[in-house]
Amino acid sequence: MTLYDKEALFSAYLDNSLDSEQEKQFNALCEADAEFAQAVENSARLNSASASFVAPALPQWDKEQTFFKKDEPRSLSSWFSLPACAMAMSACALLAVLTGAKLSYSDNGVALTFSNNGANTVDKMVEQRVTQEVAKALGEQRDFYQQANQTLFKEYAQALSAQQQQSSAELTKYLLASSREERKHDFAELIKFINEQRIDDQRFYARQFTRLQDEIDDIEIGYSAVNLPNSLSDSGVNGRATNYSTVPSTQPYTTNNPQSSLDD
Amino acid sequence: MFKKRDEKLVEQALQGNKKAWFTLISRYETAMYQYGIRMTGNSHDAADLMQEIFISVFRSLACFKGEGSFKSWLYRIAHCRCIELYRKRKPHSDIDDIQAPLCGAPCPEMQLYSDRESRALTQAMQTLPLGQKAVVELKFFGHFTFEEIAQQMDISVNTAKSRLYAALAKLKLELE
Numbered sequence: 001m002t003l004y005d006k007e008a009l010f011s012a013y014l015d016n017s018l019d020s021e022q023e024k025q026f027n028a029l030c031e032a033d034a035e036f037a038q039a040v041e042n043s044a045r046l047n048s049a050s051a052s053f054v055a056p057a058l059p060q061w062d063k064e065q066t067f068f069k070k071d072e073p074r075s076l077s078s079w080f081s082l083p084a085c086a087m088a089m090s091a092c093a094l095l096a097v098l099t100g101a102k103l104s105y106s107d108n109g110v111a112l113t114f115s116n117n118g119a120n121t122v123d124k125m126v127e128q129r130v131t132q133e134v135a136k137a138l139g140e141q142r143d144f145y146q147q148a149n150q151t152l153f154k155e156y157a158q159a160l161s162a163q164q165q166q167s168s169a170e171l172t173k174y175l176l177a178s179s180r181e182e183r184k185h186d187f188a189e190l191i192k193f194i195n196e197q198r199i200d201d202q203r204f205y206a207r208q209f210t211r212l213q214d215e216i217d218d219i220e221i222g223y224s225a226v227n228l229p230n231s232l233s234d235s236g237v238n239g240r241a242t243n244y245s246t247v248p249s250t251q252p253y254t255t256n257n258p259q260s261s262l263d264d
Numbered sequence: 265m266f267k268k269r270d271e272k273l274v275e276q277a278l279q280g281n282k283k284a285w286f287t288l289i290s291r292y293e294t295a296m297y298q299y300g301i302r303m304t305g306n307s308h309d310a311a312d313l314m315q316e317i318f319i320s321v322f323r324s325l326a327c328f329k330g331e332g333s334f335k336s337w338l339y340r341i342a343h344c345r346c347i348e349l350y351r352k353r354k355p356h357s358d359i360d361d362i363q364a365p366l367c368g369a370p371c372p373e374m375q376l377y378s379d380r381e382s383r384a385l386t387q388a389m390q391t392l393p394l395g396q397k398a399v400v401e402l403k404f405f406g407h408f409t410f411e412e413i414a415q416q417m418d419i420s421v422n423t424a425k426s427r428l429y430a431a432l433a434k435l436k437l438e439l440e
Contacts, residue, residue, distance in 0.1 A: 003429075004422075010432075011410060011425040014403070039432040046385075046404040046432075053405070054382045055298045056307050063289055066318040067282050 001029065006036055014043060098122065270334035278325055289318055292338055299339075302401055303346050305390040316345045332415075339406055340416040343398055350394060388435050396431035399424055 001009075009026055012018050018026055030037045095101075099114045268287070276284035296317050300310025320341050328337055389397050395417075402413045410428075414421045 004426075007422075007425045007429045010429050014428075015409070035433050039429060042432045042435050043404075046400070046435075049381055049385050050404045052379075052381070053298065053385065054379045055301050058294055058297050059307070059311050061311060061315060063286055063318075065315065066289065066322050067285050068322070 001025075006033070010036070010039060010043075013040065271330050274325060274328055274330075274334060277322070285322065288334075292335070293318075296338075296342060299342055299401060299405070300346075302386055302389050302405065303394075303397060304349070305386060309349065313342075313345060313349055316349070317342045320345055332412075335406075336408065336412055336416065339402060339408070343402075343416055346398070347394070392431050392434060395419075396427045396434070399427040400431050400435075403428055 006029065009018075009022060009029065012022055013026055030040060102113045104111045104113065268284075270288065270291070273284045273288045277288060293314060296314045297310055300313040300317075301307060304310050304313060317338070321338060324341065328334065389400065392400065398417060399413055402408045402416065403410075408416070410421050410424050413424045417424065419427075
């Protein structure tokens, strides 16, 4: 059995709350444990001693000291009735501050001096304080505006950048479209030029052929008139001439619509 | 003649009734004096302690709300004042474990006006630490339950039981 169990059993015994099981344990413990038995015996002796305890007679003592008027709570008016000494000291302190009293120690003794410019000192202090406060307020305002400006600049830079990107994209698109259009025009001009050149060439060749036909006709006329009879010329040379004459002299060189073919 | 209840006397004393207060004192002054003798071991300290207790009780009378018995509240204050007395006399000692009596010299009044067993009991109790002594006092002379003792001394019930068992085991030699 642990000490805790012993203490619990002993407490139950003192409270007269032992049940039958605990009573058996209690009796067994009293026989087995000398210390426990001694504690039980001591408790019984203390019980009897408490009933028959004899103490010296009560001395005469001053009961009046135990009865006293309790402090009543301070009324409101009592707070205003401050001691005159405290008020006087406060007034002196105020006066000393306002007049600039200064206590100085030296080898010759102690000197109490009053500054003439006490008011000036107060004014200087006030001015200094005001300056500090103004500087502090200005600093705060400056910081605030600085932060606000930085924010505005940042937003402006972002907007500008976005606008530039958009403009660049539009410009690129425009350049691509215009260059494509220009190329288209250029090719059309080129084709037109080539077609004109071809027409000129055809005209040139047609004139050449015409001139050649005329020369041949002239040669043929001259030759038949000088060297050949008309019959011969009709049967032989004229046959060739006829062949020559069958060639259309002024017929332009036809093409299958080159303009349209080139355009296509 | 009916006795007025403690709570009623307290109420009257709070209203400034001196007679009610003295009636209350007369009910408990002997118990407090004997408490002082057993706790301090001599009649002079017991008388001082008793006076301190009643002054303290009167000062704190408004704090008594009647939630427990007046006697229990009185013993709680008495225990606090007793600890205060020990602290004044032995400031560098652990209060619960301090064993030395407040006054080393024998008390002549106890020799003259007390019987042998009471003297032996008082002397034996002075060998106990203050914490154990208070538990023995409250249990056997105040007749409080362990719960009340624990509440008065601000300890647990198990601690109160443990202290009492340890005290009785220690008292065995002195009382024999």
